[in-house]
Amino acid sequence: MINESADMFEGCLNDEVGRDTACPPNIGGGASITETSLRFETRALHAGYDPYGHNGSMSVPIYQSAAFAMHDAQRGDSLSSGEIEGFSYSRCGNPTVDAFERRIADLEGGVSAVALASGMAAVSFALLCAAEGGGRLIAPTDLYGASIDAMESFFPQFGIYTDFVDDINDIAQVEVKIRPDTRAVFAESVANPSTRITDIKPLADMLHRHGVALIVDNTVSTPYLFRPIEYGADVVVHSTTKGICGHGNALGGVVVDSGNFNWSNGRFPQFTDKELSVSDERKGIWRNFSEAYPQAPFAGRVRIKYLHNLGAVMSPANAYLQLIGLETLPQRCRQASETALEIARHLETVPHVEHVYYSGLDSSQDKPLADKYLPNGVGPVLSFRLEGDESHVNRVVDAVKVFSYVPNIGCTHSLIVNPARITHREVPSAYRSAAGVDDQLLRLSIGLEAPKDLIADLDQAIADAY
Structure with a gap:
């Protein structure tokens, strides 16, 4: 169900391994092309996809299927428990969507990505995942309107409050807002519509001294112009509806996990508490998300708890359009x-x-x-x-x-x-x-x-x- 190894991607759709129907979702895994010598333009066309694993199709196929055959009871049980990798139901993972996730993770320099139905699904899932259980957020006031509305009037209904600052680049102003229950700071790399730029490196350095995560909305600049993870961002979100898709013909969003942040540092009990969804109760095997997905626990929790339970799924057709957009x-x-x-x-x-x-x-x-x-x-x-x-x-x-x-x-x-x-x-x-x-x-x-x-x-x- 969840892939922890990039090696499994290559050839997993060929006839010899046809029982796996498609490559497994990409939590903890990388793309099929990850050579640092390859430039962005090349990776935008090739990363995350092997045509020889898809009958040689140069264009990523649209796997327009709600579910995938599990073949027999033993394999179904193993898929469900996470003992083996593969696809079973498109709400949690689809081969077309998976190729898009792998490509975005590669281009942003993350270890894993989760594609969603819209940009606001990506923003909401990332912030709720970080702050769930009554945590607090810090954010500037010059954000996209729906993001402000979510943090100001909607998230408080779930016990999650935001402390707003006028200038996200005033490090002292941000630092004084940090409390014991502060979980994350949210900012836009390039603000919409002011185009104010977040000075990410000193902000990330300060937050990491406090064990607080930095979540960056990189929608305006896209990974071609700027990659926040390289400067210390822990999670990157996009409305892929915008520059990534680029043609105004499909909604989408994505959450990218850098794989660098310690979600087990004591501020985030949701990553260290044992969870049935990533355990096998009958065998007495109990795990938390940090144990289940050591390379990308944040992406793992977004997929297993938020995408699975709240269902803001990117359709295969929309994932295909996002992939076409990435090529240019x-x-x-x-x-x-x-x-x-x-x-x-x-x-x-x-x-x-x-x-x-x-x-x-x-x-x-x-x-x-x-x-x-x-x-x-x-x-x-x-x-x-x-x-x-x-x-x-x-x-x-x-x-x-x-x-x-x-x-x-x-x-x-x-x-x-x-x-x-x-x-x-x-x-x-x-x-x-x-x-x-x-x-x-x-x-x-x-x-x-x-x-x-x-x-x-x-x-x-x-x-x-x-």
């Missing part, structure tokens, strides 16, 4: 980031634009962090504030012709949205103000159109608004 991720990220910077620089010169928020600009206070962590580009998202009032924002939204008015980011199409009314509507006004979100703010997600066409579209829309 480097090229799309490069072009979108270059165009975003060009547009941000242009907007700084446009009448009626009060301020442009893009950390790649020389005028940005975060430019040193952009140079440190994201030398290949900050990503496709930027925002700008207009003079006047909300009516001017509405006129721009209604006047654009190339940009699409869509609440998404990271798409091949360029998108525009007014965050205060759409993506951050549920955020308390005090938090919106701290994040720079007000009625005069517009957020852009830059796609693959010609930069001059996008600039001309914004120019005519802003001129029309005034």
